[in-house]
Amino acid sequence: MSEEAAVGCARPTGGPVGEDPISTEKDEYKPKTEAHAMIKIGKKAPDFTAPGYHKGEFTNIKLSDYLGKWVLLCFYPGDFTFV
Template sequence: MAEELKVGCARPTGGPVGETATEKTVETERAEKEVVSMIQVGRKAPDFTAPAYLKGDFINVKLSDYLGKWVVLCFYPGDFTFV
């Protein structure tokens, strides 16, 4: 399901699927802060890709690859935090 990730020296990154990179201006930054979260129960979960560590391997995960399964998506403040 998940493709293996080739890791170089750069820190691998992912992001929302379908978002294009644009140059940031003061206006676009302000607009970004005003973006209302797209999250609502009963609505589609926004798709994303993200690099991941899984049992000894670095892989690339895409949320939509998990269609057909239940998914628990957990965010947390950081590795080595306590609770």
């Protein structure tokens, strides 16, 4: 049986159901996730590389290659979302 999924602008996700999977590792071995602060205005934008698609070609982009230009870096929830 399947339910009709609500279609919204957030990308639908699933996840494990029921009890947590049994972990063979003790808690102390779990990797710690560091809390990330929002980046600050007036400070350097963190550099990164990312694969991408640009006008018919696959490409690799490095933010610091754009030094000397104004950059608009835009994130969005996902391709084919509506807004």
